[in-house]
Amino acid sequence: MADLLSDDAVSTALADLPGWERDGDSLVRTATLPGFLDAIAVVDAVAREAEAADHHPDIDIRYDTLTFRLSTHSEGGLTAKDPDLARKISAAIDAQA
Numbered sequence: 001m002a003d004l005l006s007d008d009a010v011s012t013a014l015a016d017l018p019g020w021e022r023d024g025d026s027l028v029r030t031a032t033l034p035g036f037l038d039a040i041a042v043v044d045a046v047a048r049e050a051e052a053a054d055h056h057p058d059i060d061i062r063y064d065t066l067t068f069r070l071s072t073h074s075e076g077g078l079t080a081k082d083p084d085l086a087r088k089i090s091a092a093i094d095a096q097a
């Protein structure tokens with residue numbers, strides 16, 4: 001169980017998450033990596049973080065471009081788990097870019 005974030009709390013979290021935007025009940029980031037294998041390396045790193053957190057993003061893979069979408073399905077919206085995983089996804093992108 002995790003509390004839904006208020007609109008203000010979401011805005012505050014986004015101020016610290018360059019590249020991420022709110023889309024309704026989701027946080028979304030698209031990133032282009034140097035190539036396909038770099039993109040897959042990011043997906044692999046994110047998969048490990050997601051398993052550790054028991055919180056899983058939707059991931060769209062288009063050659064060298066990844067789109068991550070985060071929401072807490074069990075709560076029907078955004079919780080602290082979403083910006084927490086967004087930070088880890090951004091770190092994985094930065095490590096591979």
Ligand SMILES: C[C@H](O)[C@H](O)[C@H]1CNC2=NC(N)=NC(=O)C2=N1
Pocket residue numbers: 054055056057070071072073074075
């Ligand atoms: C049983 C397990 O903890 C739940 O299904 C988890 C797994 N991963 C999840 N990921 C996301 N994004 N939202 C959830 O509500 C969620 N629930």
